[in-house]
Amino acid sequence: MSLINERQDFSTIADLFLLHGSMQSPAFLDGRLCAGLAMHDLTAEIWLEEVCLALGVEQPRDESSAERFLGWRRQALDALSGSELGFEPLLPDDLFSLTERAQGLREWTLGFLEVVRDAGDAPREAWSPALREALDDLEGVAAMEVELEESAENEGDLFALAEHVRMAAMLLYTEQHPGRPQVEDVGNDTRH
DSSP, X not given: OOGGGSOOOHHHHHHHHHHTTOXXXXXXXXXXXXXXXXXXXXXXXXXXXXXXXXXXXXXXXXXXXXXXXXXXXXXXXHXXXXXXXXXXXXXXOTTSOHHHHHHHHHHHHHHHHHHHXXXXXXXXXXXXXXXXXXXXXXXXXXXXXXXXXXXXXXXXHHHHHHHHHHHHHHHHHHHHSTXXXXXXXXXXXXXX
């Protein structure tokens, strides 16, 4: 089986970054990836270039690394465009501390907003008020305090913020790609 179709998670991509000599979190780059897919239909070639630039390398160290980076892109695109609405930002999971997860969410949001801002004001004028409001709310997530005490309340708040970020990303994608994903029942195919 090709690595390009293998499920990528935060730890897998972080380990891949380490193999390339980078200690940075993949969350920021995943935010850029998701916004790039929504705003510009980010191609595989351009994505590989962006990853290599972020990691400070000329190219992935080997074919399997390149396949994993491309699999990361494919996974995000499939999730954003899928009718299941199963998109999830690439963020640290429950094995990480609440502070590390909050830091990951903030970094993801900063990367996402960077691409959205770079697109300028022209696309924004065509967006729904709900999308503009959701993106404005992301500014608060990008500025949030990340030193969180471990508590059920903080855990719940962080989950709610992550869900808001997830929905904003899907809303941006669907508004930039009308009809994709197709989530409404457009016909009655019931057969008797």
